[in-house]
Amino acid sequence: MNAALLHQELLDEQFIQLEELEAEGSPNFVEEVFTLYFRDSTKTLESIGQMLEKTPVEFDKVDRALHMLKGNSRSVGANKVMNEVIRMRDLIEEKNLESCNATYEQLKKDHDELKEKMEAFLQLQKQVKAAEKPPQGDDQEPVSGTESS
Amino acid sequence: MGTAAEPQFHVLAVDDSLVDRKLIERLLKISSYQVTAVDSGSKALEFLGSRGNNGRSSSDPVPSVSPNDHQGVEVNLIITDYCMPGMTGYDLLKKIKESSSLRDIPVVIMSSENVPSRISRCLEEGAEEFILKPVRLSDVNKLRPHMRRTKKLKTHQQEPREDSERHELEIQQSQHHPSQQVPQHQQQKSSNNNKRKAIDAEEGLSPDRARTRYSGVATF
Numbered sequence: 001m002n003a004a005l006l007h008q009e010l011l012d013e014q015f016i017q018l019e020e021l022e023a024e025g026s027p028n029f030v031e032e033v034f035t036l037y038f039r040d041s042t043k044t045l046e047s048i049g050q051m052l053e054k055t056p057v058e059f060d061k062v063d064r065a066l067h068m069l070k071g072n073s074r075s076v077g078a079n080k081v082m083n084e085v086i087r088m089r090d091l092i093e094e095k096n097l098e099s100c101n102a103t104y105e106q107l108k109k110d111h112d113e114l115k116e117k118m119e120a121f122l123q124l125q126k127q128v129k130a131a132e133k134p135p136q137g138d139d140q141e142p143v144s145g146t147e148s149s
Numbered sequence: 150m151g152t153a154a155e156p157q158f159h160v161l162a163v164d165d166s167l168v169d170r171k172l173i174e175r176l177l178k179i180s181s182y183q184v185t186a187v188d189s190g191s192k193a194l195e196f197l198g199s200r201g202n203n204g205r206s207s208s209d210p211v212p213s214v215s216p217n218d219h220q221g222v223e224v225n226l227i228i229t230d231y232c233m234p235g236m237t238g239y240d241l242l243k244k245i246k247e248s249s250s251l252r253d254i255p256v257v258i259m260s261s262e263n264v265p266s267r268i269s270r271c272l273e274e275g276a277e278e279f280i281l282k283p284v285r286l287s288d289v290n291k292l293r294p295h296m297r298r299t300k301k302l303k304t305h306q307q308e309p310r311e312d313s314e315r316h317e318l319e320i321q322q323s324q325h326h327p328s329q330q331v332p333q334h335q336q337q338k339s340s341n342n343n344k345r346k347a348i349d350a351e352e353g354l355s356p357d358r359a360r361t362r363y364s365g366v367a368t369f
Contacts, residue, residue, distance in 0.1 A: 014283050021172075021286075024179050037168050067232070071261045072168045075283045 005121065008080075010114055015077030031122045037076045038115055044069050045108055052101060062100075063092050084110050158296045159183040163193045163229035163241065164259070169282070173228065173259075176289045190229070190236030194244060197224060197251055224254055225296045228280075231260035231267065239271055246275045255295045259284055 005011045022029035044065050051062050066089050073082035088103040160182045162173045170186045177184045187193050227245065231238040238258050245251045258271045261282040268279045277295045280288045 017283070017285060021175050021179065026175055029175060033168060033171055036171055040167060068166065071282065072166055074261060075166070075168050075172055
């Protein structure tokens with residue numbers, strides 16, 4: 001499924017890096033990172049929305065929030081969201097409020113799309129992992145050796 | 150885990166982004182470093198001040214967490230984000246280099262933005278390297294030669310080892326990664342005192358290295 005995500009350019013190379021880090025003995029790493037990411041990004045988007053509704057709009061504040069969002073998006077490989085953030089930052093620089101608002105709506109959409117797909121992906125992955133795991137417990141007799149799982 | 154004989158190097162990571170802290174922590178741990186991650190420059194200084202690195206007398210004599218020996222926990226390298234609210238990575242770097250007890254700790258700067266003037270500024274102020282985000286494992290692998298090696302260093306601030314050998318090693322080990330579209334800026338030796346700036350002017354070592362540092366833009 002992640003191939004599909006990549007193909008749609010939702011995610012980029014950096015996501016693969018995260019998966020590799022998970023493979024290096026840190027199970028659930030990808031899930032943990034994205035949980036943190038979305039917790040942050042959801043809040044940030046909310047506050048940006050509020051800032052855009054104020055008069056006058058505090059553009060530098062919005063920009064700072066976007067800067068953080070951009071960085072985090074880049075760090076998790078959320079390519080599409082990141083590009084949208086960059087677009088919005090350009091508009092903020094121009095203080096083009098109307099276009100900002102439009103871009104903001106698009107950004108929210110992309111973000112929510114990513115969140116939805118990511119959650120589905122992680123859920124699926126969990127199921128796959130659970131299915132692949134050898135049954136633990138009563139079926140598993142300790143091998144006569146020192147090997148322990 | 151690292152080899153039993155060698156204690157792990159301890160890296161202090163500073164980044165206001167929770168996501169990035171998580172990332173850098175994982176990267177460092179995979180590379181067998183001990184990690185402490187804080188979210189601001191001031192917290193970093195606080196941490197450093199309460200450690201064995203501190204030359205000043207602190208009000209509480211005993212560090213709150215001291216998993217290592219009685220000499221206190223050492224920090225062998227600081228890796229910090231550049232863009233942080235309040236105290237930037239650059240500000241933190243300056244403070245560290247201005248501190249007699251802390252200046253020996255190598256500092257590496259991370260940034261998501263490739264701004265040549267920013268890079269030069271940091272390197273001139275004494276940063277060992279400037280790494281572009283997102284940080285990769287290959288970047289973290291390059292940190293090893295910069296690690297402050299000797300644990301005894303904190304009690305021997307005037308240790309004269311100019312590390313010419315170590316510098317040689319760094320030159321050999323330094324690699325450039327042309328595959329990265331925005332190349333990192335390799336830095337020269339982690340010289341550890343205030344003579345640094347004077348020395349640099351008459352750097353007897355590899356001229357390429359000396360040039361690169363001041364060219365502002367890495368040319369790989």
